[in-house]
Amino acid sequence: MTAPQPEYKFAEIIADPLIRERWEKVRQYFFLRESTYDMTNRCNIRCEGCYYFSGEKQFARENRSQADWRTLLEGEKQRGITFVVLAGAEPSLVPELCAVCHQVIPLGAIATNGIRPIPREIDYRIHISVWGNDRSSERIRKAPDMLVRQLVNYREDPRALFVYTFTPDNIGEAREVSRILADNGQQLTFNMFSAPVGYSGPLRHSRESLLRTREMMSELLEEYPQNVLFSPYNIVAHTAEQSLHQLFSCSYPRQNPSAAIGLGKSFRQYRTDLQWDRQAACCVPDTDCSDCRHYAAGSAVVTARMYRHATDPVTFSAWLDYMDTYLAVWVTGYPKGATLCPTYINPPAGKERP
Amino acid sequence: MPQTIDQTIIRIAEIIINELKLEDVTPETFDPDLDLIDEVGIDSMDLATIALVLRDEFGIRIDEDDYPTLTSVRIISHYINDKLNSDE
Numbered sequence: 001m002t003a004p005q006p007e008y009k010f011a012e013i014i015a016d017p018l019i020r021e022r023w024e025k026v027r028q029y030f031f032l033r034e035s036t037y038d039m040t041n042r043c044n045i046r047c048e049g050c051y052y053f054s055g056e057k058q059f060a061r062e063n064r065s066q067a068d069w070r071t072l073l074e075g076e077k078q079r080g081i082t083f084v085v086l087a088g089a090e091p092s093l094v095p096e097l098c099a100v101c102h103q104v105i106p107l108g109a110i111a112t113n114g115i116r117p118i119p120r121e122i123d124y125r126i127h128i129s130v131w132g133n134d135r136s137s138e139r140i141r142k143a144p145d146m147l148v149r150q151l152v153n154y155r156e157d158p159r160a161l162f163v164y165t166f167t168p169d170n171i172g173e174a175r176e177v178s179r180i181l182a183d184n185g186q187q188l189t190f191n192m193f194s195a196p197v198g199y200s201g202p203l204r205h206s207r208e209s210l211l212r213t214r215e216m217m218s219e220l221l222e223e224y225p226q227n228v229l230f231s232p233y234n235i236v237a238h239t240a241e242q243s244l245h246q247l248f249s250c251s252y253p254r255q256n257p258s259a260a261i262g263l264g265k266s267f268r269q270y271r272t273d274l275q276w277d278r279q280a281a282c283c284v285p286d287t288d289c290s291d292c293r294h295y296a297a298g299s300a301v302v303t304a305r306m307y308r309h310a311t312d313p314v315t316f317s318a319w320l321d322y323m324d325t326y327l328a329v330w331v332t333g334y335p336k337g338a339t340l341c342p343t344y345i346n347p348p349a350g351k352e353r354p
Numbered sequence: 355m356p357q358t359i360d361q362t363i364i365r366i367a368e369i370i371i372n373e374l375k376l377e378d379v380t381p382e383t384f385d386p387d388l389d390l391i392d393e394v395g396i397d398s399m400d401l402a403t404i405a406l407v408l409r410d411e412f413g414i415r416i417d418e419d420d421y422p423t424l425t426s427v428r429i430i431s432h433y434i435n436d437k438l439n440s441d442e
Contacts, residue, residue, distance in 0.1 A: 009409075009410040010406040010407065010409065010410050011407075011410050027399075027403070030397065030399040030400060030403075031397075033397065249418075251398075258422040260391065260421075260422035260423075260425070261391050261396075261397065261398050261401065261421060261422050262397060262398030262399075262421075263398070264422070265391070266397075303399075304398060304399075304402075305418070306399065306402045306403075306406075307402045307405055307406060307416070307418055308418065310406050350418060
């Protein structure tokens with residue numbers, strides 16, 4: 001069956017001045033090409049359901065040679081990588097290696113638990129993970145006073161972005177945490193707990209918890225529009241019953257056999273021994289793809305599907321909102337614009353499959 | 355009026371030059387066999403943008419799964435002509 005022809009030409013869609021302005025704003029960042037790097041195999045806390053301590057990568061031998069890291073990053077730059085994501089297990093434990101990365105590739109982000117501050121000269125976006133209020137954090141992450149310490153470490157730091165991960169157990173706490181972050185002038189965005197392969201614990205979302213999360217995200221986006229970096233279309237994409245892969249067909253190498261273009265060609269996920277494996281390469285390795293609603297995955301998977309969203313002004317506006325949010329979340333200094341599409345729309349289907 | 359392959363090639367080259375703001379090349383001098391990804395440096399978002407402009411221009415739909423195969427202006431022109439002919 002042939003897919004229906006779009007009713008609007010692309011030129012007609014971007015003829016709208018607001019849409020055109022946003023389109024011209026976001027397309028300046030089409031040059032971003034990311035890869036991710038596990039910086040160390042150590043962490044100073046041990047969270048339930050941690051992605052790093054699932055699968056084989058946790059057993060990789062740690063390479064702490066600054067010279068080796070510099071060589072790796074220079075090679076990455078040579079092959080076109082323009083944006084790095086420094087993650088597992090806890091990058092703040094190896095600031096000297098993060099600094100080397102920043103010296104070679106100046107655009108990037110670091111995922112941290114925020115317990116140890118990352119030196120200011122490493123001018124990457126700093127994503128600080130929050131898993132509920134401090135009572136929940138102590139239970140799930142076995143670490144006391146996390147939010148208190150995170151706020152002290154990143155007070156008035158423009159790099160900082162708090163990433164609130166929704167689990168079925170902490171949905172109501174998001175209200176309290178968001179208020180504290182807003183009162184402290186901090187920005188936050190939302191993540192969804194996405195089960196690692198084989199995980200069957202209580203943090204896996206259900207239909208009911210997805211719905212409650214959607215309602216809470218909507219409430220907080222409305223209440224703290226200056227602090228919450230999210231959009232209605234982000235809410236739809238990340239709280240749908242279908243996973244991101246099921247909705248948008250994940251373009252990371254792990255699910256994408258084509259190495260010709262895009263993430264399938266350029267993305268690598270390096271372990272802490274500086275090796276990578278195409279079969280495991282995605283932004284959150286060892287996540288169960290049928291449960292993946294992770295914010296980092298969506299940042300690439302949804303944005304890559306521009307073509308299918310260019311069917312009409314409303315759908316394309318929703319995609320632009322997602323793109324604008326993605327850039328504000330990942331790129332230091334990128335200013336998020338006002339929401340263009342305030343209503344929930346269904347993600348458009350891709351090519352029909354037999 | 356149906357276009358010849360050569361006319362299609364020139365028009366596609368013109369679109370790519372305009373969208374990517376390429377300098378020092380004209381539609382007539384653009385090598386239709388250049389590898390757009392490895393030699394011109396186009397990435398997936400650029401290609402998606404070009405695909406949308408081609409959709410407007412030729413009234414065809416380009417499947418997302420076909421992007422990896424569209425590696426040169428000549429290949430794109432044949433792809434478009436095949437699409438146009440199959441819709442006749």
